[in-house]
Amino acid sequence: MLVSRSLGALGTAVLAGVILAGCSTQANRAPVEDRGQSASSSSTVDVKSLPGAENAGKPGYYTIKPGDTLIKVGLEHGQSWKDIARWSNLDNPNVIEVGQVVRVVPPGRDMASSSSGGSGRTVAPVVVGGGTAATTAPVTSTPAAPSAPVAKGADDVNFIWPASGSLIAGFDEARNKGYDISGKAGDPVVAAADGRVVYAGAGLRGYGNLIILKHNNTYLTAYAHNQSLLVKEDQSVKKGQKIAEMGSTDADRVKLHFEVRRQGKPVDPSRYLPSR
Known part of the structure; x- marks a missing residue:
């Protein structure tokens, strides 16, 4: 323990x-x-x-x-x-x-x-959609305005959408650290890019059944509220591989909460995902 x-x-x-x-x-x-x-x-x-x-x-x-x-x-x-x-x-x-x-x-x-260093760095609490006490903002169907594209670099990753449902809540730095994507219980959740599973479990409040993938030294992606997890820690996965089934764990409805994190900081997925 x-x-x-x-x-x-x-x-x-x-x-x-x-x-x-x-x-x-x-x-x-x-x-x-x-x-x-x-x-x-x-x-x-x-x-x-x-x-x-x-x-x-x-x-x-x-x-x-x-x-x-x-x-x-x-x-x-x-x-x-x-x-x-x-x-x-x-x-x-x-x-x-x-x-x-x-x-x-x-x-x-x-x-x-390194931008990830710094002892005692104050980091805002992770707050995601899901009906928890920490989530008070209403869900909006209109995503935040797209940010400028990210400059290409050595660790650049070509991401794909992790689920096929419609966007029901966009990125908001203060209230929603990623995208909320609709779907039905059991719908496939896929890896947005090649990576390694660095966490698979239900240990962060507001996330439910969660998978975290590390893609390189710069980027992580997180996949929350799943019904079931299909991969284990330290497992390598490929872009498009089914890693979970959509669910409503620690959430008010069935949905996927998806985050892109650059050196640990949540960033707007619209800067990384292809347009639909």
Whole structure:
């Protein structure tokens, strides 16, 4: 069980379910993000004694906050939670503590110039459509205005649409971190590009049954609210391969919530998907 401990006060508040599917073939339960907790709610432990404290504030490192899990940290830094555990030399990757510092950039990379680094970086909570308490904005059928196309680069990816349904909610940086796509229960969800499964489980509140694919050092895609997951962590997948079946887990209706993340930051999918 992964336990994210808020220095003596958070433990009883966060025993909910985050699934670390990669730890075994059977899903493991661990804490989910608790939006009601504050980092100031506990300060009784000397953070200087926590693992990695000597790296606090350095580029390429991140300080664990209340509600964090390695899955959440990985998604928000564009990395696999398993890689973060390995880079951070965690004695027990199933236990992290508030104030602990983990490495979120691979060893050997120029961390000073990496946009994914920065200990203690404040990242806005992940909020997706799905009828959770954190989602209060009404669903709109009109997507946000398309952004300018992304400049081509070494890590450029040619994405395809992950489902064939119509768009029911567009990208909104404050309220919806991706696209919501309609469909029927059991409709196929496909990989938007070649990649590797870095997470498959139901561990992030608001996402339901979730798959995260890593395509290269720059891009991740996320596929939420699925009825069933058809791939496992560390599995390689091909563009167009069926990876899940559409569902309504942790959502108010059947839909696919799809995110494109560039170095961990959610970006407007309209800049990457082909026009229909």
